[in-house]
Structure formats: structure tokens, C-alpha cells
Amino acid sequence: MARYNPKDTEPKWRDAWAKADVFKTGEINDGRPKYYVLEMFPYPSGRIHMGHVRNYAMGDVVARYKRAQGFNVLHPMGWDAFGMPAENAAMERGVHPKGWTYDNIAAMREQLKALGISVDWSREFATCDPEYYGKQQAWFLRLLKRGLVYRKEASVNWDPVDMTVLANEQVIDGKGWRSGATVEKRKLTQWFLRITDYADALIDGLKTLDRWPDKVRLMQENWIGRSKGLRFKFQFANSNGGEAPDGLAEGLEVYTTRPDTLFGASFVGIAPEHPLAEQLAAENPQIQAFIADCRKGGTSEAEIESAEKLGYDTGLRVTHPLDPSITLPVWIANFILMDYGTGAIFACPAHDQRDLDFARKYGLPVKPVVLPNGEDPATFTVGKEAYVGPGKIFNSEFLDGMDVETAKAEAVARIEAAGQGQGATVYRLRDWGVSRQRYWGCPIPVIHCETCGVVPVPEDQLPVALPDDVTFDKPGNPLLRHPTWRHTTCPSCGGKAERETDTLDTFIDSSWYFARFADTQAAEPVGKAAADYWLPVDQYIGGVEHAILHLLYARFITRALKDEGLVSVEEPFAGLFTQGMVTHEAYKNEAGEWVEPSDVVIKVEGNSRSATHAKTGAPIVIGDIEKMSKSKKNVVAPEDIFEAYGVDSARLFVMSDSPPERDVQWTNAGVEGSWRFTHRLWNEFDSQPAGDFAHDDSDEAALALRKAAHKLIGFVTDSIEGFRFNSGVARLYEFLNALKAAPAEGASDAVLAARAEALNILARLVAPFTPHLAEEAWAKIGGEGMVVNAPWPKADPALAADDERVLPIQINGKRRGEVKVKAGAPDDEVTKIALADPNVMAHLEGVTVRKVIVVKDRIVNIVAN
């Protein structure tokens, strides 16, 4: 008997697959149903990690399974290749971002190929290929023409050392993540995409995504943050010394979700960045100082939590919109955000906690207008906590007696009738700033001309390619310092002009790559016929960390491209699965330094574990189970595992130990378990004698094995369909145990026949999980062709069905025995047998049977007392 040797076997089958080109995508409309399975494409860091192994192994199980089911499968791979790490490498090591990136891609491609994933490599591309980003520039210009792209001055995070804009995620505790310099707010003219135009569509579309996790849909809904309310204008009161400031004679617009509490208004507040505040500051140094004070506060969690409410009374007064006899003071307040609503509010302290804190600090009136049920209007007061619950409106003239919802509608109607404002929907979502002052990204394809302004680059001049001859010896954007690239002529007037030197946020690159995969050679950005066939992606798989940004951007861009006629679907991903991370215990020595797992020896005594250093013998502290990361040194390199145990064992382990949506803890013992499984499995194939054997279902052991094999088909199929890979793998293990219980050695012909059938089924069922081993096993039993091309097994319903059932017998819900009956046995017959069980009879002594509940083929419960 030969031991299974993955080192020789695995490369052999990968070569065979490649030679036969078995993963080549079929033609569109080839008669088979289509299935598009996609894993989020990787950033080419240079080497794959266990997270990649898990992600791509999952996608591969689905792809191989669907192929076996007869689907025309599209399973492509590409590279999310633009971004800062390449420039950082350039600055640190003097390499060129392009060379660095393509070298990394080459290395990772080999590693992914070694993983044996069933990818159609002929469709591979990188987002930094000019052929790709040129098409991106083409649709970008079409969206520009459509009005979905615009430029505006915005305040951004500016790193004064690296001389670049940073994304919010790249600012940690107010400092640049790379330079450590304190980040400044700077006003810069930036390019934006009008994602807010699609806010409603993006929320409403979530309802159609019934194969997305609820969690992700909820996160997106909250992120977009739709709220319905009222937008209206306060008029400045000319009495009391207040006069309408220049240019604001038409009033001060505010937004509220609580128009029902208008009569509880105590003051009006504006953000420190509000145009009115800035106008007043220009004439008043005190206001200027106050605004500067407000800006000092940090933006970290703790700082906002504890931030003191600050206010400044402008002395201006406005008239209440529903009762002109009331006037309200206008305050500048630090808790009001300029970029939400109108940057101005009316405050009702009795029913809003922030307003209340502010009113208490500055001695402003607190007038309750919503009476909680059961409270007396004469005695109800608001203390330190605002009342935000339901109730009846009071102290509010014509709104008195209404409930909150009715009063909201009535107040809106009154304001609208008076022409002072109207009902409005406001979103938390902001337009998407896509300008980056970076070299390694997709150039924004426009030209700035002194006479013509912003001019799009004509389509026949695309792509606007990145120049290769750039230097990284100084911080900042190399495109700005390039001697010639910037300087060009205006396509419109022919005069001197300059290229835009900002590049696009790399999230743009990943917002449409799935559509390009449908036809990577198309002249248009998206090949229409192919995209109509392949889209939407049937199953998308990736980490939950992309729940908002990437998945929201991709949904937005898909809708924008649909409106532009480039694609036909509104939603890019019909099914989404978010997989968990790969974790590992982290270890520290006594000095508190992280120690690599390979240097740690674990000792087990009973239930307690201790660790020592493999070389020095010094004690090691076993720490928490955490995401694998270089800084904590708890990383296990996939290539080391492939080398030691083979690719199949590694794939099997990441699929087996935990449910796929949860984190899986990498353990050496665990992967050894998978490795043992591959050997035991192989031994069963290896020990099966060649030859045809006749089935004989009168042989009990043979029939039992056949039944188990046919049931297994259903279990494994369901587990793959339902993304319960761990359960499916457990069933495969279980079946192998059954197979081992009916060994080939010395077996009857009936058992050998049953084994032959079982092995034929088993090879095909394990093929998605351990594809190399499955091929070798298939070849051993003389399967036709390669198992990769074999159809998914079909269960014989007669064999898969149980004809006998073991029903537990309960008395008052406690298990007292069991009864073996034919499937579908009539209730009265089951009752009779159950009541005859000796143990049941013993327990029924001295009590009366009141009722017998028989759940067909499931359980018997006797109610007695």
C-alpha cells in the first residue's frame, strides 16, 4: 500500500488541469445556466496569507460544485493594484511602484495557482493596466458629462509632512498614519461623485438583496442614514436690535425631524462653520476667537464624548414661524455640524438631550411640549434628561392634544401652507470625494485650460497613461514635479493647458472590475452582450470589513453605469457572503516581546497549557487569539503549510473547523487532523480491489453502506448550497468512518460492490474541497476522465430515504425509551408499540395516560399524571 504523497500528486494534477484548460469559461448563451462566482480581488502585497487561502478556497468550492452541477461558471481573478503601499515601497527602497507591483503580482499569481483554485486565468487583469484604467477614464468622462462628477472646494485631511490628502481611515488620533504628523484641515478643490443622488435608490435597493447578510444591509442603511423632517426659514426680527445681516435677508434655514416640538423652541443654533457665523466673525474678533476655540477640539471618540458644549450668543433674533409674537436668540454652537442638514437648527431642550445640556449651561428656557402618557400637565417638568418618547402635545396652541406623529404632519402642513418651508428628506451620506494627490492611481482624465476651463480628454486620446519617469526623492505628488507630463495643449482651443495631477481613489477601481471580467477585451468599458449574460455576480465572497465602503461604492457605480446604458443590472451582487478572519494565538516572552508560533513549544497537563521557547527554554506567555498580523508575529505562512501538509490539507482545514462566517482559529493540531483525513481517505481508495462486483441488497452491511453514501450526497449538497462547509466536511469525515467499518480486505462481493459505488460518489463529493486528492482517487478507481469534469452525483431517492426510523419515546417530555418503526407508520400503531416498551411501562406505573402525541417519523410523547 503506497502512502499518499501530496508533494508529487498535487502539481501533477494542476498540470493536467492546465493542459486540458478545464477552467476556461464557456461561451455566453451556451445553453447551460450561468453562474458567476467571485471573491474580492486581492491587493498585490507580494505574498498570500491564510485569509486569502480561506477566501479563495471557499469561492473554489462553490465554483467547482456549480461546474459539476452543469453550470457555465465564470470564476475570474484580478488585482486591485493601485494604492499607497507601492509608493511607500518606492520611497523606502527606491524601487518603481510599477515594477514593485507587477513583481508582486507575479509572485502571488504563482501562489494562488499553487492553491489549485479553478480560475480562468485568461481573464486576469490588474487595475493598474493602462487597458483597464483607460476604460475607467472613459466611463468617468461619461459620468462627468452626465453631471454625476463635479468639483468643489472641501475641507480635507492634509498631512503636512507627506504633503498629501489622507482618507479619514488614514488619520489615527489626529495624526497621519505614516508620517505621524498632526493632520491639518485644509480647503482644497476636489473631485466628487454625486452618490447622494442615489441615496434613495441605494436604500430601497437593499430590500431586493435577499441573499445578502441582514447585518450588511442594516449597516448600509444606517450609513446612508435617511431621515424625514422639515426644512424651513426663520426670518430675522428687526425689533430687539436684531437686523438681518447682509445677504441673509431671506432668512436662516434650519432642518428638523421634530416639527411637532416647534412651540418648545428655545433658541436657534448655527454651526461655527456656517456662512452667517463666518460673516459675523469678519466684523467681530470675539466671534472669531470663539470659532477658533471650537476648532481645537479633537475628533477622537473620547474627545467627542466628553466635549463640553460651547456657545456664543450672536445677539441676533429671529421670529417663530408659527407665532410671530415669539422671537428666539441665535447662538453659534460647537455641537452643530455644518455638513448635515443646513448647518443650523432650532433647539427644543425639553425633548433633545444635546439642546438640553446647552440650555442648562447657558440658562436658556426649557419648555416641555410633549406630555408623556399618565403625566399631569400641571406638574410635568424636565430635569437633567430630555423626554424623547411618545405622548400628547401640549403648550402648543393649535397642536395641543395631538400625538407626536399627527402633530409633525400638521406642523409641516402649516409651514408649507405659509410658504416658509417644506417637508424634506436628509441623508447622513455625503458625496464621495475621489481626488488623491498621489502618483500610483488612475489619472483623472481632464485638462485645465486658462480660457476654456475644465476640458475632458477626448476619447481617442485615452488612456491618459501614467508617466514612468518619476522620482520619489521628495514627498508630495511626483506628477506635480514632472517636467513634461503636466504640460499639454487644450483639446478645445489648442492653447497652453495643464493636465489634472490628482488621481482617483482606488475604490473607483474596485467598483466595476466585476463587470469588466465579463469581457476583458471589449472596446467599450463594459462588453454589453457579455455583461448582460454574466451579471449580476451570483455569489460574491469577501471580508465583512468591506460591508460599507467597497460594497456601497460598487452598488452606486453599477447604478450610475446602468443609467448611462453601460450595464443592464441595478445591483451588481445578487448573493453576498462575508467570511470570518483567520486567527491564531499570540505569544509573548517575559520581556513582553512577541514570539513566533514556530518558536513556541506548548506543554499540556490535564486542562492547563503552558509554553516555553523552543530554543532558549524560557517561559512564554500564551496570549489572546487574534487576527494573524505581522506585528504580533502570530502569522502562519501558507507556503510553509503547503510544503508540510500539502495544499488539500490546508484548504480542508480552513473549510472545516468553524462556520465560514465566523473567525477560524488556525492550529497546527487542526491541520494535522485534516492531513490524517486525506491519508485515511486515500487508504480506502487504495485498498479497493479492481473489478466489477454485483450489488446484493440482501447483505445488510452492503445495503447500509449504500444508503449512507446516497444520503451523504444530500448532506454535502445542502451544506455547500447553504454555506455550511464545516458541516459538510463533518459529514464526509463521518462517512469515511462508516467506510472504514466495512473494509475491503476479506469483504464479500456485495460489500465490495457497495464500496465501489460509495468510493465513486465520495471522490466526486470531496472534489470541491480537496481537488488534487480527489483526482488521484478518481484515477485509482478507474473513473472516466478527470473528476473535475465529472457530474455531481445524484442520489437514488429509494436509497437515500429511511425506511426505518428510530423514534424516541418521551413521558412528559423526558426521554424514556425508543422504538424502531417503519417510516410513515400510522400513529395508532406507533402508540401501541411505545406503550408496550418495558421501561415506558415501568414509568407509567401508578399514573394515567392522558394523551399520546405522535409526530410522524420524529417522536412520541406520552402525557401522563
Next chain:
RNA sequence: GCGGGCGUGGCGGAACUGGUAGACGCAACGGACUUAAAAUCCGUCAGCCGCAAGGCUAUGCCGGUUCGAUUCCGGCCGCCCGCACCA
């Protein structure tokens, strides 16, 4: 603070729509093979009582609905994730 999720043996986890709790794996323990070790194979493995048959207690805690609850409902406790001065 708001929103969502999760608590099952020593560990990862299983139990599809309320129907035998602990599948499968890991660890541990006992044994076989071996000069020995590794590998492999066989067995035990929630706790307590019992020679056994069997019984009692158990799915974070307290209640409820039900013939029957890990599963449904209410209230606590703990952990995790997202958002966070969003009017």
C-alpha cells in the same frame, strides 16, 4: 448613547422550519503494534449516583408560552461588531 449579533463539554463546533443536546474534529486518557520512538490502529471521554439496567442535573442567569424550548417571548448578566454631538 443608538443599532445589530452572540453566550452549548477541556477547546473549535453540530442539532435544517419547536421534536433523542453534544455529530465531526482537536486535546486528554487507556490499550495494540514496535528493541524504542514517531506514524498507524482500537477503545474511553458533559457532570453526578449506580455492579448493571437505569436515574438525576445540564445549552450564561431568572421567568413565561408549549405535550415538548439550545431554538419562540419578557427581564437581567457577559462578550463581540457597526455608528456616534446626524438635529
